[in-house]
Every structure is written in C-alpha cells, then in structure tokens.
Amino acid sequence: MRKPGIAEMSAFVAVAERASFAKAARHLGVSRSTLSETIRALEEKLGVRLLNRTTRSVAPTEIGERLLTELRPALESIEQAVESINVFRDKPAGHLRLTVPRPAAKMVIEPIVAKFLAAHPAITLEIVTDSALTDIVRDRFDAGIRPGHRVEQDMIAVRIGEDARPKLVASPAYLARHPAPKEPADLRSHNCIRQRFASGVVHRWPFEKRGKAIEVTVTGSLISSDGDLAIRAALDGVGIARVPATYVETHIAGKRLVALLDDWAPPSVGFFLYYPSRRHMPAALQALIDVLKAHAR
Numbered sequence: 001m002r003k004p005g006i007a008e009m010s011a012f013v014a015v016a017e018r019a020s021f022a023k024a025a026r027h028l029g030v031s032r033s034t035l036s037e038t039i040r041a042l043e044e045k046l047g048v049r050l051l052n053r054t055t056r057s058v059a060p061t062e063i064g065e066r067l068l069t070e071l072r073p074a075l076e077s078i079e080q081a082v083e084s085i086n087v088f089r090d091k092p093a094g095h096l097r098l099t100v101p102r103p104a105a106k107m108v109i110e111p112i113v114a115k116f117l118a119a120h121p122a123i124t125l126e127i128v129t130d131s132a133l134t135d136i137v138r139d140r141f142d143a144g145i146r147p148g149h150r151v152e153q154d155m156i157a158v159r160i161g162e163d164a165r166p167k168l169v170a171s172p173a174y175l176a177r178h179p180a181p182k183e184p185a186d187l188r189s190h191n192c193i194r195q196r197f198a199s200g201v202v203h204r205w206p207f208e209k210r211g212k213a214i215e216v217t218v219t220g221s222l223i224s225s226d227g228d229l230a231i232r233a234a235l236d237g238v239g240i241a242r243v244p245a246t247y248v249e250t251h252i253a254g255k256r257l258v259a260l261l262d263d264w265a266p267p268s269v270g271f272f273l274y275y276p277s278r279r280h281m282p283a284a285l286q287a288l289i290d291v292l293k294a295h296a297r
Contacts, residue, residue, distance in 0.1 A: 008042040009071055011035055012050060016060045016068045017138060092283035093122035099144040101131040102227065103164035103244045104271050108145060108292065116291045123284045131197065131225075136276065142285050143275040155274040160292040163271045164244035168205075168260040169251070173237040175258055181240075184216045184264055191239030192218035193230045205242055207264040 014024035015035065025032045043050055050064035060068055100109060109127060117125060128134075128141070136144045147163045170180075174191075181187050184207045196202050202223060204215040220239050224230050227243050234241035235256055251257040273289060275281075 004042050004045050006075075008038055008045075010075060011038045012042055012064075013068060013071050013075060013140075015039060015051060015058060016064060017140065019058050021058060091122055092120055092287045094282060094284045095124045095126065096143075096282065096284040096288060097126040097128070097141050098273075099128050099130055099134040099136060099139070099141050101146065102129050103246070104145045105129050107164055107244075107246055108161050108271050112291050112295050116288060119291070120284070120287055123287065125288075136274075142282055143273055143288075145271055145273050148269040148272050151272050151274045154277060156277045157272040157274040158289055158293070159270045159296070160273050160289070161271050161296040162268045164246060165265060165268055166242050167245040167248055167252075167262075167265075168240055168242050169231075169234055169248050169257040170240045170260060171235055171237045171257055172255070174234075174239060177237075180258070180260055184214055184261060187216050187218050187240065190218070190220075191222075192220040193233050193239050193241040194218060194220055194223045195227075195230065195242070196223050196225050206266050207261065208266045209264045213266075 011024070011028065014028055015021055018024045018027065021032050021035055021039075025035045028035065030038075039051060048063050049061050050067060052059050052061055105127060113125065117123070133146075133150060134141065134144060136142075145160070148157070148159070151157045170178075178190060181190060184205070187205065192205075194202050204217045206213065206215045208214075222230075222233055222238055224233075227247060230241040230243055231247060231251070233239065234243075235251065240260065248257055248259075252259050273292060275285065
C-alpha cells in the first residue's frame with residue numbers, strides 16, 4: 001500500500017469536519033474537483049471508503065470517523081511544530097484564522113485590521129463572520145471572539161474591548177401610533193422585531209437598572225436573524241428593534257429612529273478573544289492580541 005501524504009490527510013480532515021466538499025475547497029484554496037480527486041486517491045491508497053457521499057451531504061464512514069479521531073491531534077502537533085519555527089523569525093508569520101460575530105467584526109476588527117496587516121506583512125488574517133457558538137477546535141480556528149458570557153470555561157480568554165451593547169429603537173411613525181414604553185414590561189403590548197439565533201432559540205430581552213435585572217418575553221410579527229433587516233423594518237415603522245447600538249447611532253442622530261429605555265440598558269460583558277488552553281500560542285495570534293489590547297486601552 002502506498003503511504004498517503006500529509007496534504008491528503010489534511011484534505012480529508014477538512015472535508016470531514018465541514019461535511020462539505022465546497023466548504024473544504026474554499027478553506028484549502030483549491031477547486032472542488034481537485035479536492036474530490038485528492039480524496040478519491042487517498043481512499044484508493046488506503047483501500048477503504050472514508051466518506052459517504054450523496055447529492056446533498058458528506059459524512060465520514062465508521063472507518064473515516066476513526067481516522068479523523070486519530071488525525072486531529074497529529075495534525076495539530078504538526079502545526080505546533082511549524083509554528084515553533086516562528087521564534088527564529090524576525091517577525092511573526094503564518095495563517096491566522098478567527099471566528100467572529102458581526103458586531104465584533106465591526107467594533108473590534110475593523111478599526112485595527114489595516115494597522116495590523118501593515119505591521120505584520122508575513123501574516124495572512126482570515127476572519128469568518130458567524131454568530132453561532134463555533135467549536136474552534138473541531139473547525140480548526142486559531143481563536144474566536146465572543147461576548148464574555150458566551151465563552152466556554154475551558155478556554156483561555158483575553159478581554160479586548162467593550163461588547164456591542166444593545167439599543168432599543170423605533171421610528172417616530174411607529175411611536176406616533178403606539179405610546180413609547182416607560183419600563184420593560186410595557187414591551188409586551190408592542191410589536192417587537194425579534195431575532196432567532198443559530199441555536200434556534202428566540203431569546204427574551206434582558207434589562208438591568210440599579211442592580212435590578214429582568215428579562216421580558218416579547219412578541220411581534222417579524223423574526224429575523226439579520227440585523228440589517230431588523231433595522232430596516234424599524235425604520236419602516238414595523239415595530240421596536242433590539243440591535244447593537246453602533247448600528248443605529250447615525251439613524252438616532254438623524255432622528256430617523258428614537259432610542260427607548262436607555263436607563264434600562266444592560267451592562268457591558270465585554271468582547272473576549274479566546275483560544276484552547278492546551279494549544280501552543282502561535283506567534284501570529286500573540287501579535288494580534290497585543291494590537292487588540294493596545295487599541296482597547
């Protein structure tokens with residue numbers, strides 16, 4: 001039996017973890033047809049089927065699952081060995097991959113990205129915008145950014161700035177038809193534009209004032225996972241939206257939207273960059289953390 005190479009094994013892991021040839025091909029920077037040929041060649045070398053393929057899905061076979069379990073720590077060890085070479089470089093280098101929710105991409109990453117890449121030309125920074133609670137080990141991210149309360153306890157977390165505080169807003173036209181709420185409980189009689197998260201849950205709206213914390217179950221005619229759509233609906237008078245404050249500052253200043261219940265705004269929990277505690281710290285990640293912490297100060 002011909003021995004497969006690291007590239008073929010990495011290709012298999014990419015497909016198996018993403019359950020998609022298309023997503024794996026984008027991640028690896030190759031065409032889907034090239035990746036398919038690589039996996040076919042790997043299966044021929046090993047003499048076993050590693051992936052079950054249908055027109056709609058890809059999933060590891062039992063043998064494929066066993067191989068995937070063995071390969072993950074091995075590939076991570078190789079990455080750490082390659083990363084260790086960076087201590088002999090004048091500057092950090094390599095590919096740095098992060099999962100970041102859209103508010104953090106706007107508030108935390110956008111202000112520093114040009115400065116960071118100019119200071120570290122040997123680093124390639126890949127930002128995947130996703131609000132779901134991504135498993136950064138399984139999906140092979142170097143790190144993630146999330147609000148503090150959404151970071152798993154077994155991660156090393158570094159605070160890098162204020163989180164996207166939510167702001168309740170409605171249009172003047174909507175408020176002309178419906179009296180503005182004076183306290184959170186009043187929202188039960190309003191048409192509220194709700195958000196469904198990746199978990200499938202439509203969350204209650206939390207509030208806090210002088211140490212008193214409450215949550216309100218709101219109802220409304222629109223549910224969306226897209227913040228821009230929620231803002232558009234609020235501008236058009238559909239109802240009250242709860243969105244990151246930075247997204248609506250210009251609309252409030254232009255009096256196209258009115259801020260509501262500001263004295264009940266929950267405190268910031270902060271944005272944190274997090275990474276696995278058992279993972280060797282890549283020099284490129286340390287460089288990014290340094291820039292983010294300096295910007296936060």
